[in-house]
Amino acid sequence: MSIIHKFEGKTEKGEYQWEGVQANQFSLPDNSNYIKHILIGSDDGAPTFVIRFFQLPVGSSSPLHKHPHEHGVLILRGKARVQINDDFQELSIMDTVFISGEDLHQFVNIGNESLGFLCVVPKSGEY
């Protein structure tokens, strides 16, 4: 069955919420918290991919890690520095990043507002 999640936030204030989508908060190694929304996933009946939206607070970083599954990322808010293996690049709104499986990667919020980005994974990558 198809499903719509209406946006109920205010992007200009960095407030992101969608009808029927839970905001899940998780701790980061630096003791800050990030927020994860599963915009489209198994609860919607999506059989092959999952579309997640992440928010990282100012100055915070995602874990430096790697795993077998790939990422498809689109920056929607703020500024990031991404590390991919030994390479570092700065990212702004609407930049996209494809991260291959087993590539070491980390996102650092280098802006003065929360960093918001979509991250698509195959179903096996959402756990």
Added chain:
Amino acid sequence: MSIIHKFEGKTEKGEYQWEGVQANQFSLPDNSNYIKHILIGSDDGAPTFVIRFFQLPVGSSSPLHKHPHEHGVLILRGKARVQINDDFQELSIMDTVFISGEDLHQFVNIGNESLGFLCVVPKSGEY
């Protein structure tokens, strides 16, 4: 190998382009043209999903059709009316839509600017 596509457009002007991504223009049944960018796909080495960005001009519609693969949609610009089987809903920026495989669907641009949306498909759905 991982890859970054830097955004080179101007969202406020409805100009969308990315470094290393082709803008492909196609005709619609109403003789208008839509633009498709493959933001992440097989050219990037993405093994399981494809992230596309579509722009539909004012007053235009995507084909009313169905197919075996699912869609994961996020509206990024403008206003749409989406038909899913016998249901019609209006969509605005940041609304998401999951369209199941074999559900009849169509997007109509009901705003006064181009309609821009992401559409994620499994690799089998990009042809």
